[in-house]
Amino acid sequence: MIFAVISFALYAILLAGIGFLGVQRARPALISTALILAVLTIFRQFIYYLGLDQPYPQGFFNYTEWNLILRANLVCIAWIVILFSSYLAFTPAAHLFTSLxxxxxxxxxxxxxxxxxxxxxxxxxxxxxxxxxxxxxxxxxxxxxxxxxxxxxxxxxxxxxxxxxxxxxxxxxxxxxxxxxxxxxxxxxxxxxxxxxxxxxxxxxxxxxxxxxxxxxxxxxxxxxxxxxxxxxxxxxxxxxxxxxxxxxxxxxxxxxxxxxxxTGRTFSTYSNPWLSLSTALHFVEFDALMLALRDTGHLFDFRHGQDFINGLLSWIPRSIYPEKETFNIGPWFRRVYQPQIINGWPVTTMGAWYVNFGYWGIFLGAALSGCVLRVFxxxxxxxxxxxxxxxxxxxxxxxxxxxxxxxxxxxxxxxxxxxxxxxxxxxxxxxxxxxxxxxxx
Known part of the structure; x- marks a missing residue:
């Protein structure tokens, strides 16, 4: 647990620093990145450390998953470090693309x-x-x-x-x-x-x-x-x-x-744990899905090899023209791996999407590309x-x-x-x- 807490503290400090820099210098892309990553990857961990809930869905996790939490935090740290390094390195060339x-x-x-x-x-x-x-x-x-x-x-x-x-x-x-x-x-x-x-x-x-x-x-x-x-x-x-x-x-x-x-005339199930209910309502459980993706991709199921990004490139085509196109949202596919009858999905965060498609190389590629785009923005x-x-x-x-x-x-x-x-x-x-x-x- 101690290493999970240390990695969490380091990640939170890095994210807070980037957010503070974004606010001070009025950089909307940095503000957005820090804010949304905080919502999707920070708040849920506070609930873990305080013992208020455990990773969801509980049937797919052990009660304590500290090694998996540590792994997810290390991926988040790598993502934010590579992203910000790319953001700074791309500064000299960013002006070439601002007209877009x-x-x-x-x-x-x-x-x-x-x-x-x-x-x-x-x-x-x-x-x-x-x-x-x-x-x-x-x-x-x-x-x-x-x-x-x-x-x-x-x-x-x-x-x-x-x-x-x-x-x-x-x-x-x-x-x-x-x-x-x-x-x-x-x-x-x-x-x-x-x-x-x-x-x-x-x-x-x-x-x-x-x-x-x-x-x-x-x-x-x-x-x-x-x-x-x-x-x-x-x-x-x-x-x-x-x-x-x-x-x-x-x-x-x-x-x-x-x-x-x-x-429908039927009552849908609700969560008995109010912290889990709050976490699902506010997308905090995307961190849980990220942990599941890091653990099972390449073992329980194969990598997606960029299919979701190809779907994203085709997403602008209307279904009236291309009715068979697949959704770019990885969440529905990811949940059906575990619960084939469920339509709604489990989003895996942006880092998770890059990992499920390309593995650890995807973390590097996605973070580097994101940093360049954010700098242009x-x-x-x-x-x-x-x-x-x-x-x-x-x-x-x-x-x-x-x-x-x-x-x-x-x-x-x-x-x-x-x-x-x-x-x-x-x-x-x-x-x-x-x-x-x-x-x-x-």
Whole structure:
């Protein structure tokens, strides 16, 4: 146990240092990496060391797995050290690739035109499309079951992803409204309130699709943007808001369970241990799945040899064109190795995905690639304290795209977020071009 604790302490110190550096220098990719890795790999271990729970699912672990916890921590340490080394080493070349990311419209006008159109287009598409599908299903409860449990809506999740795009752009609209009005939160104009409504409505649609994760990411993104652009958040406020968010996410999961139960007429099992219930609700158990992957890959089952990353590269193709395509999410496949009848998956973290596909070479390759991509990202959005576009888009993209690094779903996010946001930036810039000077007549 002592070596597991020492490795955990070293990993936590490294992660905290990178997170602190990211916050101090306003580097959204570093902030995102440290924050999400902390959620997925740090908090669960506190529960182990305090004796509040054991690795899940219990039938596949011994009561104490200190050697396995030590191994997982060493992999996490190697990941973060290689990633940060690559991040620093790639600095001289990073500027060559920054143009691939959505540059801001660089507006000098106080009331930019075109923002509302770019917010309403994806919002209306997502809300109206989801409303139609809910009516076709016969109600919210049945739709939630079809989406979350039965997985019967494949190919239609573009409506869910559109809500993410709408929320990010609405957050940008809200921030520029606050910036030009300089009224803060005490007095919100109708324009600002409209953007808040779009964010809430879009996240409600996300929830109807059975997704709480995007809601959490949007809340985190908004909090970080608020810190840099409206009012600084101290550590006490961060802890209080984090506890409230955890309670809200647990409540949303329970509500989702009630809705699914009403649609199926049967009660779904719950966990008797509240710490396990909290860990599954907040994705803490991804660390458990990582340990399982490190132990069994190459023994109980073969390595995936890059199949999940190939699936990720093909993920942008609509199912109407390529109906046989496999999901890039490794979690469902991984869980079926142990429980063949279960549809929902066990995500194995980004490190786990690279390991299951390529072994320890995957840890090195994935961390090195992630460091390079993160450096390009932070260089592209450098100066976010002075530019609301860089603040909102840079922070939101980092939170939504990086789960501790570049993962199997990264290519899909390029098509669903980066390309539409690049178009939005172009449209807003086009709508706010200065009028050409009139030629004087004789």
């Amino acid at each position: 990311l959505p540059s801001g419209p660089n507006l000098s006008v106080e009331k930019p035109r075109g923002v509302r159109v770019m917010v309403l287009a994806p919002a209306c598409f997502a809300i109206l499309g989801t409303l139609y599908l809910v009516l076709q299903s016969g109600g919210v409860a049945q739709f939630l079951y079809d989406s979350k449990v039965a997985k019967g809506l494949r190919g239609l999740f573009v409506f869910q992803e559109a809500t993410t795009l709408a929320s990010i752009l609405a957050l940008y609209g809200f921030i520029i409204c606050l910036n030009k009005e300089k009224t803060g939160i005490r007095r919100i104009s109708r324009g600002s309130a409209g953007y808040i409504f779009i964010i809430i409505a879009s996240m409600a649609v996300n929830y109807i699709w059975g997704n709480r994760y995007n809601i959490a990411l949007m809340v985190v993104s908004s909090g970080i943007v608020w810190h840099y652009w409206v009012a600084r958040l101290n550590i006490v406020k961060v802890v209080v808001y984090a506890l409230l968010a955890m309670a809200a996410l647990e409540a949303l999961r329970n509500l989702r369970g009630e809705l699914v139960s009403s649609a 932070d260089m592209a959005f450098k100066g976010l304290r002075e530019d609301p576009w860089k603040a909102v888009i840079g922070i939101s993209l980092a939170i939504f795209m990086f789960e501790g690094g570049v993962n199997t779903g990264f290519p899909q996010k390029v098509f669903l977020l980066i390309l539409p946001l690049s178009w939005a930036s172009f449209w807003i810039r086009l709508m706010n071009r200065p009028a050409p000077p009139r030629s004087g007549g004789k």
